[in-house]
Amino acid sequence: MLAIEEIKDLQKRIAVADDQNAFGQLYVAFMPKLFQFAQSIIKSKELAEEIVSDVFLKIWQNRANLSNIDNFRLYLYISTKNTAFNYLSRHFRREVVSLDEMSLSLSSISYNPEQMLITSEVINRINNAIAMLPPRCKVIFKLVKEDGLKYNEIADLLNISVKTIDSQMAIAVKKIGNAINFDLKKEVKPPPRDL
């Protein structure tokens, strides 16, 4: 994930200096996430790829105006959503997709258990808990955790309230927490306590 300042830096280089390298870095950094997001709406790999290409093409074509964009990262997501909705109406004669109809599968965290604090069993439990989240909850969880979006950005992007995001995140964290605790209760290993 690029830091906010890094994104700002790329935005400026593209807008002011027509910097193709900066544009390439932006593409490489955001393409996979925007692709997943587009796919959750349109549910077609090919169309989702086309959508993301369209978004980046437009950004390059309109690069002179990029400086005016306040939150470039959010702009990328909103452009992806709008382009996806255009595709929906063109290909499926549908205007919008509701949050509950969006579907995506999160990439499982499958890091080397040799190098983790947690056991592979707990990781599996966590991954399963996430996979079982209701669609709305999963979409929000993914955008928060993996894409690093802020609550208010997601609220803008999905036209929902920050309160909804907050309660959905609490549900997700509760389910994951219970998955972890299930394991702990079995092992009954009390945590180190402060004096």
Added chain:
Amino acid sequence: MVNNDLDRIWELMSRKLTNEILFAELEELEALLKLHPLEAYSLEIMEDFWQSHPAENRQYSEYKYKQFFLRMQNEGLISKNTEDDHEQLISSVDNKKGFILRNIRKSIIAGSIAVLSIAAVFIFLLNTNSINTAEIAPNKASEITTKNGSKTYLVLADGTKVWLNAGSKLSYDADKYGDHFREVSLIGEAFFDVTKNPEKPFIIHTSNMDIKVLGTAFNVRCYPNEKKTETSLVRGRIEVTLKNRPSEKIYLKPNEKLTLINDNIVAPAIANNKKVKNLIEIPDALVTIGHLTHLNLDSTIVETSWVENKLEFRSEAFEDVASKMEKWYAVKIYIMDENLKKEHLTGSFETETVEQALSALQYTTKFKFTINKNAITITK
């Protein structure tokens, strides 16, 4: 009642993980977690999990960019003869040190919790190599040393404040030091609050790294008998150059700490340690960047607590705690049991004697100790 508590905990936890939490809520969460240790532990695990991200497939997105670049060319958006630029991008993505370092930092932050817990294990491995102290003009050098059990505070000519911890040595050229020359050498541990001077960076030489700063507050721990060199940044920005890798610069952001383990011998031990992840192996050294350890979510930072006359440790191995206590109380501590050395302890002491401190630690960990003058023996 309990269920209400739990639901509130999950709610506050989700806000904490996503950085959407308010300060008052953070205090509330901390209080609730004291009543629910199991949830407190699962929060730790979840924070670890939260920092882990699925591996990014850069090759895939770079391949996609190649395709996309061709499409842009075909549509006349980018002229054909700029193909070199594209190649340049790919190679700059591959080779640019800054880029790689950023990735390293990312993965390292991910491992911060794990790193902190293992880092402690290595603190007290004795360093058998001789440590070369940084070079300092021999005749005009001014040296400030502290014995074990004592600390000192000094203000340098440019207004930079230095807190020198026990058993440490700070040396600098007293004649030259000032607004135009700001270089010091350090053995041991010190906290620096550096006066801002954009024109003349403040440089600290240690045996295995140089730290360059403009104006900032941070802690350096580089005791020669400890395996680790630690640089903890409280505010500002610092640049670190490793002695054996002069061309590479590592930048630290506030609340990060850089740990250098300077011996090859530890590498296999680390590979076998389950709690380690994301250690970057470079020739002759292991470098990690982690987060500072906050105690009880208040403003106390473990790494710099000694400045406020507090001896703090949080879930650190007994042998590391012993190392800190030796310097703090000017004693020698011998732990006779190998398992005991790895036992993790948490504690905070201000005015307590070493006997009181050890007695307090006995509440959480089972051990016996005998004090004979300055020598303390710890047994099972």
